[in-house]
Amino acid sequence: xxxxxxRRLEHELRQAQHARAKAQEWINDHFSATARGSIIADIxxxxxxxxxxxxxxxxxxxxxxxxRNEQQRHRLREDISNIQHNLQTAKRxxxxxxxxxxxxxxxxxxxxxxxxxxxxxxxxxxDRLHRARNHR
Numbered sequence: 001x002x003x004x005x006x007r008r009l010e011h012e013l014r015q016a017q018h019a020r021a022k023a024q025e026w027i028n029d030h031f032s033a034t035a036r037g038s039i040i041a042d043i044x045x046x047x048x049x050x051x052x053x054x055x056x057x058x059x060x061x062x063x064x065x066x067x068r069n070e071q072q073r074h075r076l077r078e079d080i081s082n083i084q085h086n087l088q089t090a091k092r093x094x095x096x097x098x099x100x101x102x103x104x105x106x107x108x109x110x111x112x113x114x115x116x117x118x119x120x121x122x123x124x125x126x127d128r129l130h131r132a133r134n135h136r
Contacts, residue, residue, distance in 0.1 A: 009129040016125050020118035027115060031108045039101045046094035053087035 057080055064076040 006129065006132050009125060009132055013122065013125045013129060016118065016122045020115065020122050023111070023115040023118045027108070027111050031104075031111070036101070036104060039097060039104060042097045043094060043101065046090055046097055049090040050087060050094060053083050053090060056083045057087065 060076050060080045060083065064073055064080070067073045067076060
């Protein structure tokens with residue numbers, strides 16, 4: 001290969017190395033074990049809330065069966081209704097957190113794929129440059 005072709009490959013190599021560095025930097029900036037761990041902690045917390053509300057509903061239902069007067073029964077029914085509303089909110093929040101984790105993992109896989117593509121491109125250009133220098 002001629003000198004202009006080698007210079008062109010060297011330029012391509014610098015561009016590819018820069019793209020690879022940018023991809024790695026983006027992954028380092030946006031994906032950390034603590035970010036993923038935070039989402040998982042949210043999911044576990046919300047699952048615990050859900051179990052707590054189910055236990056509270058069951059406890060109120062037991063008390064409702066044992067209630068002696070209508071005033072107690074009415075108050076317990078209101079409690080059950082409020083707790084069921086809290087339970088539904090906890091379930092929605094739990095599902096949203098699981099969706100966040102899925103999006104996080106999908107985005108990370110996509111970005112790692114881009115990084116691997118950039119690394120392949122760098123290796124390919126390095127190989128072409130090496131062949132060009134050796135076959136002059």
